[in-house]
Amino acid sequence: MSKFITFEGVDGAGKSTHLAWFADALRQRGPDVLVTREPGGTPLGEQLREILLNQPMSIGTEALLMFAARLEHIEQVIKPALHAGKWVISDRFSDASFAYQGGGRGMDWDKLSQLEQWVHPDLQPDLTLFFDVPVEVARQRLANNASLDRFEQEQAEFFERVRAGYHKRVRQNPQRYRVIDAAQPMDVVKRKLEEIILSL
Ligand code: TYD
Numbered sequence: 001m002s003k004f005i006t007f008e009g010v011d012g013a014g015k016s017t018h019l020a021w022f023a024d025a026l027r028q029r030g031p032d033v034l035v036t037r038e039p040g041g042t043p044l045g046e047q048l049r050e051i052l053l054n055q056p057m058s059i060g061t062e063a064l065l066m067f068a069a070r071l072e073h074i075e076q077v078i079k080p081a082l083h084a085g086k087w088v089i090s091d092r093f094s095d096a097s098f099a100y101q102g103g104g105r106g107m108d109w110d111k112l113s114q115l116e117q118w119v120h121p122d123l124q125p126d127l128t129l130f131f132d133v134p135v136e137v138a139r140q141r142l143a144n145n146a147s148l149d150r151f152e153q154e155q156a157e158f159f160e161r162v163r164a165g166y167h168k169r170v171r172q173n174p175q176r177y178r179v180i181d182a183a184q185p186m187d188v189v190k191r192k193l194e195e196i197i198l199s200l
Pocket residue numbers: 011016038039066091092093094095096097098100101151152
């Protein structure tokens with residue numbers, strides 16, 4: 001049975017590193033795994049990503065473009081892969097819109113719910129791994145990056161609101177999430193991921 005798994009966390013939580021490791025470990029156990037990301041995952045989505053990560057714009061535009069890229073991603077990539085029996089792992093999905101545009105930017109939560117209902121009324125991840133880390137830790141990790149995008153350049157308060165946005169999503173639907181304490185050393189997190197793979 002195919003599964004749709006998403007990875008979430010504030011910038012600097014280490015989610016992308018863990019995702020690569022998780023996908024390899026899963027492949028070794030047999031499933032055909034497709035790794036993709038948001039915003040992006042399709043040619044049009046990657047063009048929208050370029051704009052979203054670099055161009056200033058209003059909050060509503062930002063949310064609409066995130067969901068526009070997502071609709072394309074779902075129709076062109078995610079659903080066809082799931083129907084073909086593949087496991088799909090996405091580096092971010094709609095939880096990121098609630099956390100960043102809702103929590104971070106303060107966009108109305110109900111409007112985001114309406115967009116979610118419109119864009120994917122019949123699709124939710126089977127499982128979401130939320131890499132949770134105190135904002136100071138995430139900021140320190142980001143400090144090593146040479147170039148920071150429009151979101152990564154935001155202040156600590158923005159990331160506190162993003163993190164609170166993720167926590168709100170988890171509270172609203174706890175059974176979908178596995179919350180991982182990403183401040184722990186890498187090997188401890190890996191052991192946790194191994195357990196999750198076994199449980200799948
Ligand atoms: P990210 O996933 O962190 O990629 P990288 O590891 O290459 O930096 O970058 C995507 C950025 O887009 C991230 O800062 C969060 C933001 N984002 C939103 O604000 N809303 C969304 O719906 C999504 C999918 C991402």
